[in-house]
Amino acid sequence: MSPHAVQIVPTGTNNWWKEATIYQVYPASFKDSNGDGWGDIPGLISKIPYLHSLGVDVVWLSPMYDSPMHDMGYDVSDYEKVLPAYGTVEDVEKLVHACHERGMKLILDLVINHTSDQHKWFQESRSSKDNDKRDWYFWRPPRYDAYGNRLPPTNYRGYFAGSTWTWDEHTQEYYLHLYAKEQPDLNWDNPAARKAIYDSAVRFWLDKGVDGFRVDTVNKYSKHTSFPDAPITDPKSYIQPAIQMWCNGPRIHEFLREMYDETLQPYGDVVTIGELANTPDPQHVLKYVSASAKQLSMVFHLDIGHIGMGDSLEDKYIFRPWKLTEMKSIVTKWQSFIEGTDGWTTAFCENHDNGRSVSRFGSDAPEYRERSAKMLALMMVAMTGTLFLYQGQEIGMINAPRDWPVDEYKDIEGRGYYEEAQRQVDAGIDPTRKDRIMNGLGILARDHARLPMQWDDTPHAGFTTGTPWMRLHDLYKEINVQQQESDADSVLTFWKTVLRLRKEYRELFIHGAFEILDFDNQNTFCFIKSREGRMALVALNFTSEEQPFTQVAMTGKMKLLVSNYTDTLSEELQPFEGRIYISEEQI
CATH class of the missing domain: 3.20.20.80 (Glycosidases)
Structure with missing residues (x-):
């Protein structure tokens, strides 16, 4: 073991x-x-x-x-x-x-x-209006505008762009999907x-x-x-x-x-x-x-x-x-x-x-x-x-x-937003939208986490x-x-190393009470973790420049437990430096 x-x-x-x-x-x-x-x-x-x-x-x-x-x-x-x-x-x-x-x-x-719309439950549900599983999903009749044009039952926008409703020609009703049309929502009320x-x-x-x-x-x-x-x-x-x-x-x-x-x-x-x-x-x-x-x-x-x-x-x-x-x-x-x-x-x-x-x-x-x-x-x-x-x-x-x-x-959501933006550009609605969406995808897209x-x-x-x-x-x-x-x-x-330290000091890191320090500082993030008279101080520099370590006075009776620098300076946090101090005895 x-x-x-x-x-x-x-x-x-x-x-x-x-x-x-x-x-x-x-x-x-x-x-x-x-x-x-x-x-x-x-x-x-x-x-x-x-x-x-x-x-x-x-x-x-x-x-x-x-x-x-x-x-x-x-x-x-x-x-x-x-x-x-x-x-x-x-x-x-x-x-x-x-x-x-x-x-x-x-x-x-x-x-x-x-x-999936390929699940046997949905296949049965869409087979007829009187199927036993019809009510396992959400089906609703269409509505019509003043000109007789068919419209979805509600005006909801889904997560992947477009309506949350898709028309089913076979049963002449719409079904609900918060995500892609291939992902019909189950009816938990049933x-x-x-x-x-x-x-x-x-x-x-x-x-x-x-x-x-x-x-x-x-x-x-x-x-x-x-x-x-x-x-x-x-x-x-x-x-x-x-x-x-x-x-x-x-x-x-x-x-x-x-x-x-x-x-x-x-x-x-x-x-x-x-x-x-x-x-x-x-x-x-x-x-x-x-x-x-x-x-x-x-x-x-x-x-x-x-x-x-x-x-x-x-x-x-x-x-x-x-x-x-x-x-x-x-x-x-x-x-x-x-x-x-x-x-x-x-x-x-x-x-x-x-x-x-x-x-x-x-x-x-x-x-x-x-x-x-x-x-x-x-x-x-x-x-x-x-x-x-x-x-x-x-x-x-x-x-x-x-x-x-x-x-x-590759992601269906990101591609959906990009293609929607392309349509808006083509229609002259928002000429800059495609570039702005592409810039956002370069930072935020789900694909980044999915690379091999x-x-x-x-x-x-x-x-x-x-x-x-x-x-x-x-x-x-x-x-x-x-x-x-x-x-x-x-x-x-x-x-x-730090995962081992997390377990070693579990009462502070996993179970400790959290207290923020110097909230308005836009460059450094410092906080305290405490429990039963013990305390840890965490100091993080979120910039590429040295920043004043404004909590240095608190470290007098504490030891430096871990840092991502070997040459830690006492009163300055170096670019993207992180430190954790810990009290060696109850305070």
């Missing part, structure tokens, strides 16, 4: 998942075992020793279900099968075993707001549909030994099913932003409690991490994550991922310059809201839906990218809550080069022996696992 098998044993009355470090794997881009250019589960199994050596406790596998892959597996056609390009159900069982024998755990992505979801998507995999789920779009299951029109905020368009019509709907807490009681609780301490969008009120979030509520273990508050994004859904990929106080405000809010409660929180700055943190929050210039990656690592390991790492973050992977043409972008993992400097970065499904980063020979494993000063080695 490995030492990592005991490191997630909780202190006090914690759950195992509170002190875990969770590593997200995007399967298409992680490791290909058979040379077809797609990452797969056997490839992931081959890298479990690597993840174990890194110091992670849990592997989170993004969707690997059978799917037409319109949205990279978030359009599930069969919950009980694996996409053949990824492997088989038996391969997932082998992955469970590979994790468990090292004292690690495995969680899957639970995608149950919608299915009890039979909920039971089928629990059996097929949840119990099937818990019976295979998985330890929990990241729960996709968790607060969108309950819609306002009277489907009123959204307020008109864009007079030039028929479709309008309408997130309030489907986020945190009237029955959402009822549904999640039912799923917990009937499906999760019988399996023991199953972890559930909800993707919680558009829920800015911490008191409302506590309704989801309070232990007494028995709904979810924790949630992702997506605010940090939205830094730099446009202020509205239609302007999501028009980059908005931001200030460090915006990040400070977000971190402070979600680090502090569980203090004194029975809730829990998460700590993350990368995932499969956002650009790379070094490029967004630090600097990916050659002279600063390693410093930035290490500085961000120090910020993350000192955060209260369960820590999440995204594949490649541990080696400081960065965004695709800005000169890549849009043809290299950079394992070594051989052709195709050791990701595959075939042709990769997506272009490799131009700098893979400089930024890769093999090069960093043998370098004592690498980003990877640094992550291994």
